[in-house]
Amino acid sequence: MNQKIRETLEKGITQSLTTLNKSLSWDLEAFPEVSLELPKDSKHGDVSSNIAMVLAKKVKKPPREVAQSFIDAFEKGGIFPENFVQKAEIAGPGFVNFYLAEHLLYEELLDVLQQGDQYGRSSVRKKESIHLEFVSANPTGPLNVVSARAAAVGDTLARIFDAVGYNVHKEFYINDAGRQVRLLGQSVEARYQELLGKTVAFPEEGYHGEYIVGIAEQLKEKYGEEPLTWSQEDREQRFGQEAIDLNLAGQQATLKNYRVEYDTWFSEKEMREHKDNPLEKVKEQLIDWNTTYEKEGALWFSSTQFGDDKDRVLVTKEGQPTYFFADVAYHKDKVSRGYSKMIVLMGPDHHGYTPRVLAAMEGMGYKRDKFEFRLVQQVNLLKNGESVKMSKRAGKLVEMKDLLEEVPVDAARYFFVLRKLDSPLDFDIDLAKEQSSNNPVYYVQYAHARIVSIFAKYQEETGESFPLDWAKVDLNCLKEKEEVDLIKLLVNFPTMLEGAAEAREPLRVPNYLKELCATFHSFYTKHRVRVDEKELREARLALIEATRMVIHNGLALLGVSSPNKM
RNA sequence: GGGGCUGUAGCUCAGCUGGAUAGAGCAACAGAUUUCUAAUCUGUAGGUCCAGGGUUCGAAUCCCUGCAGCCCCA
Numbered sequence: 001m002n003q004k005i006r007e008t009l010e011k012g013i014t015q016s017l018t019t020l021n022k023s024l025s026w027d028l029e030a031f032p033e034v035s036l037e038l039p040k041d042s043k044h045g046d047v048s049s050n051i052a053m054v055l056a057k058k059v060k061k062p063p064r065e066v067a068q069s070f071i072d073a074f075e076k077g078g079i080f081p082e083n084f085v086q087k088a089e090i091a092g093p094g095f096v097n098f099y100l101a102e103h104l105l106y107e108e109l110l111d112v113l114q115q116g117d118q119y120g121r122s123s124v125r126k127k128e129s130i131h132l133e134f135v136s137a138n139p140t141g142p143l144n145v146v147s148a149r150a151a152a153v154g155d156t157l158a159r160i161f162d163a164v165g166y167n168v169h170k171e172f173y174i175n176d177a178g179r180q181v182r183l184l185g186q187s188v189e190a191r192y193q194e195l196l197g198k199t200v201a202f203p204e205e206g207y208h209g210e211y212i213v214g215i216a217e218q219l220k221e222k223y224g225e226e227p228l229t230w231s232q233e234d235r236e237q238r239f240g241q242e243a244i245d246l247n248l249a250g251q252q253a254t255l256k257n258y259r260v261e262y263d264t265w266f267s268e269k270e271m272r273e274h275k276d277n278p279l280e281k282v283k284e285q286l287i288d289w290n291t292t293y294e295k296e297g298a299l300w301f302s303s304t305q306f307g308d309d310k311d312r313v314l315v316t317k318e319g320q321p322t323y324f325f326a327d328v329a330y331h332k333d334k335v336s337r338g339y340s341k342m343i344v345l346m347g348p349d350h351h352g353y354t355p356r357v358l359a360a361m362e363g364m365g366y367k368r369d370k371f372e373f374r375l376v377q378q379v380n381l382l383k384n385g386e387s388v389k390m391s392k393r394a395g396k397l398v399e400m401k402d403l404l405e406e407v408p409v410d411a412a413r414y415f416f417v418l419r420k421l422d423s424p425l426d427f428d429i430d431l432a433k434e435q436s437s438n439n440p441v442y443y444v445q446y447a448h449a450r451i452v453s454i455f456a457k458y459q460e461e462t463g464e465s466f467p468l469d470w471a472k473v474d475l476n477c478l479k480e481k482e483e484v485d486l487i488k489l490l491v492n493f494p495t496m497l498e499g500a501a502e503a504r505e506p507l508r509v510p511n512y513l514k515e516l517c518a519t520f521h522s523f524y525t526k527h528r529v530r531v532d533e534k535e536l537r538e539a540r541l542a543l544i545e546a547t548r549m550v551i552h553n554g555l556a557l558l559g560v561s562s563p564n565k566m
Numbered sequence: 567g568g569g570g571c572u573g574u575a576g577c578u579c580a581g582c583u584g585g586a587u588a589g590a591g592c593a594a595c596a597g598a599u600u601u602c603u604a605a606u607c608u609g610u611a612g613g614u615c616c617a618g619g620g621u622u623c624g625a626a627u628c629c630c631u632g633c634a635g636c637c638c639c640a
Contacts, residue, residue, distance in 0.1 A: 041586075050585070053623060063623065092586045093623065309568080309639095351570055352639055377571070378637070419579080422571055424636070426578075437605045438592070446605050454602045492582095499582055511580060514590080518607095525598085525607040544602095566605070 002108060002491065005047075008084065009098065010034060013051060016073040024069065026059045038492065042485075045089070045097030052094040063094025070096060105484070106475040108491040112546040113470040120493050120553050125165035131334055132158050134345040135255070136173040139247045140184045141209055143254050143400040145379045146347055149425060151400075152416035152559070153376055154345050155260040156506040159557045164501045169339065170262045173330060176244050177269040178323060183207065185240025189232075191216035192239065196225065215243050254401050258409055259559045268326055271333065279321055282329045282364070283314065291363040301328075306359035328360040335366055343372040343504070345421070351375055374504060376421050382428045407432045410560045414441040417506045417558060440514065444551065445563050447517035451548040452564040454529050458541070461530075466545075473538045482523035483543060489516050493550050497557075506558075513554045520547050 017031050032054040039048040052067035059066060067090040074088055086099040112119050134154025137147045154170070161168045187206035191213050194200065202208075219227070219242060227235050248265075255262075271278055286292050286301060293300050297317030301324075304311055314325040334342050346353065354373040362368055381388040381398055388398060404412060411432040418440070419425045431439060455466060478487065493512070500508040529540040552562040 035585090037582080037585085039586080040581095040589090044586070048585085053585085056623065095586070348571090348637065351637085375570075380636095423579090424572075428578090435605075439605080440591080442605050443591090446603080450603055450606085457602050496582075503583075505582095507580085508582070511582090511590090514580095518590085521606055522608090524602080525604095528602065530602055566603080 002111075002494065005100065005104060006036060009036060009047060012074065012077070012085075013049070016070060016077050017051075019073050019077060020069055023073075024059070028058060031055075032058070038488075038495075039097065042488075044091060044095070046100040047098040049096045049098070050094075052090075052096055056094065064090055067094045067096050103476070105487055105491070106478070109475055109478075109487050109542070109546055110470060112490055112493075112549060113542060116549055117553060117556075119549060120497050121163050122165045122494065122498075126167070128165075128340045129167035129169065129338070130161050131169045131171060131337070131339040131342040132161070132345075133171045133173055133334075133343070135260075136175070137251060138175050138180060139244045139251065140180050140207060141247060142211055143251050145381060145398050145400055145403055145427070146376070148258070148400040148403060148412065149379050149416040149427075150345050150347065150376045151255060151258055151260050152413045153421060153506055156413070156417050156509070156558050157343075157345075157504060159559070160497060160501050160506060160509070163557060164497055166501075169264070169337075171264045171266055172262045174248060174265055174267045174269075175323070176248070176267055177272050177326065178320075181240045181244060182236065184243050185236035185238075187212050188215050188219065188239040188243045189236050192219055192227070192235075195220050196228075211247075212243075215246055218246065250401075254404070257404065258400075258413070266330070266333075268330065271329060272321075272326065278329045278333060279325060282325070282332055285332075285364050286314070286360070289363060289365065301360060301363065303356050303359035303363070306362045308355040308359045312356050324356060324360075327357060328364075331357060331361060331371075332364060332366075335361070335370070340370070341372065342370055343374065345374050345376050348375060348378045372504075374421055377424045379416075380424060380426045382426055383430060388429075403429075410445070411439065411441050413559050414510060418510055420505065420507055440510070441560065442566070444510075444513045444517050444555065445561075446566055447520050448548060448551045448555070448562045449564060449566040450524065451520075451544045451551075454544060455541075458530055468538060468541065470542050470545075473542050474535050475539050475542060477536050477539050478543055480523075480527060482519070482526055483540075486516075486519050486523055486543060486547060489519055490546055490550050493554070509554055509557055513551060516547070516550065516554075520544075520551075 013034055014031065017028075020026065021028050021031075032051075035050050035054075036047050037049075039045060052070055053063045055066050055070075056063040071088045071090065083101045083103065086101055088096055088098050091097050115121075132154060134157075135143070135147050135150050137143050143151075158168045158170050183203060183206055186203040187208075190200050190202045190206065195213075195216055206212075219239060227238075230238070252265075283292075283299070291302055291305070292314065293302060298313050299315040300311045301314050302311050312324050313322050314328075315321055331342070357373070358368050358371060361371060381403075406429060407415075415427055415432050416425065432441075435442065437443065458464070459466070478484065489512075496508055496512045500506060523543075527540070529537065529544055531537050531540070555562045
């Protein structure tokens with residue numbers, strides 16, 4: 001059901017209700033909200049409405065009686081030309097089911113063909129902008145598999161938002177300042193000393209990962225023994241910065257390879273060192289609004305008055321700004337850039353962090369509902385049916401890069417989007433690698449390749465070129481059940497996308513694609529495209545081209561390729 | 567101790583924001599190629615939607631209570 005059909009129906013319903021309201025003296029001041037949905041079962045018509053059931057109580061009549069009055073008014077109203085709604089009937093407890101004129105479906109199919117790779121895109125929300133922050137992993141090490149999930153989900157979500165018409169800004173926040181950078185510098189420095197054969201104490205809370213040794217080796221390569229002439233502090237600081245740069249470059253390369261491109265990489269360090277001193281501004285603003293106090297030498301933000309369960313330190317007694325403080329400044333920066341919505345995808349360990357940031361935003365006079373914090377749950381890697389444990393402490397983490405060396409990007413991205421954000425996800429490495437029917441990615445890609453191959457064969461035999469002028473093809477001859485089912489699914493693509501965007505559920509895209517491809521495969525098995533009869537042949541070519549297009553558009557949203565051959 | 571998430575077929579999960587007879591895939595069983603790709607399709611079997619209560623025309627879906635699992639914070 002496209003927008004035009006929905007609007008026309010809604011208009012007709014409202015007009016019928018207005019008539020009834022007078023003639024039956026219902027005396028309603030306002031009509032309840034009409035819900036129009038696509039029934040699961042085609043026996044229930046093309047569009048189903050619960051209008052009678054919602055009205056029943058208000059007008060104190062049984063639902064089926066209300067439905068009958070409604071249908072009478074609707075049909076007598078002469079609101080619709082006969083070629084819009086064929087009939088409306090009562091069903092079950094009081095549903096009103098509309099049967100739309102057949103030609104509408106074929107017009108929508110033509111629409112799919114004419115819009116091609118633009119089909120599903122909308123410009124309704126042109127003025128609304130969304131800021132989407134995702135991954136934002138610490139630059140103290142390589143990306144892990146949770147980042148891989150967040151990256152797939154975030155990037156897909158961004159593509160969906162873009163498609164339904166939002167102005168999307170993708171950002172990666174780099175925590176390249178503060179204590180962890182010092183720790184990183186100390187860790188690298190210690191490994192560097194070890195490489196030169198010296199025995200040093202490894203910093204207590206340092207980073208133990210093997211990649212630290214790798215960084216130390218690179219630095220040894222670059223500087224030789226020269227750093228030994230620097231002061232200990234200089235070494236730690238410079239090594240820390242170099243390590244951050246190396247890690248960040250590594251993360252960027254991994255993400256690029258994963259087809260994720262950010263609009264901006266926002267550096268915490270640059271923000272802190274900015275001449276406008278944003279942190280100081282935040283402090284002044286919070287003090288102005290009387291939301292801070294000093295205790296034991298530290299500066300506190302009284303976040304409890306905004307619903308947090310305890311107050312938070314902004315500046316420690318040593319005069320160091322906390323991470324929280326920097327985050328508040330960062331979010332304020334986002335606000336100043338004027339987005340209508342700011343969404344953050346957080347890792348599972350950051351839950352509990354939301355209330356304090358929201359508190360701070362409210363404390364500065366910003367509206368809470370401009371922000372959305374969403375948790376992306378953990379990833380459980382499975383190999384040979386057993387879970388591969390990750391432990392950052394022991395330095396044994398499964399790197400995103402390693403995963404991508406084993407599993408193709410197409411499969412990885414597809415798998416990571418296959419669950420709701422807040423459910424933990426089991427990632428079966430063996431299944432993702434498997435080139436078989438068990439693998440859901442191939443199921444969808446295969447349908448695409450199959451269609452392309454029909455066209456290839458057709459072209460080879462007839463020498464005709466594509467695309468045909470679809471507007472000249474008689475689509476009305478697509479009457480078989482499988483054909484109609486397929487068309488109905490195809491034209492539901494835009495609605496599905498809207499839903500996915502509003503619910504922030506990228507998983508609806510792969511689910512839709514699976515259903516679409518199942519319907520296509522079913523059609524393919526039962527009917528031939530290259531039949532002798534010209535009219536039917538061209539109509540079917542149109543149908544599968546539309547299918548191919550929608551599969552392609554759907555896969556593109558997931559950042560997955562649509563192969564022509566498999 | 568506080569908080570978050572999850573609980574649907576033997577397994578992994580959907581269920582379009584409250585609709586009609588709860589659906590897929592895998593596994594099991596029985597079938598389908600003289601034909602455009604069998605990485606496919608058709609059928610059979612499989613259910614106390616964790617339990618109990620509430621809200622209403624109507625609940626897997628919303629609200630309480632409890633149970634179980636995973637994870638954060640202290």
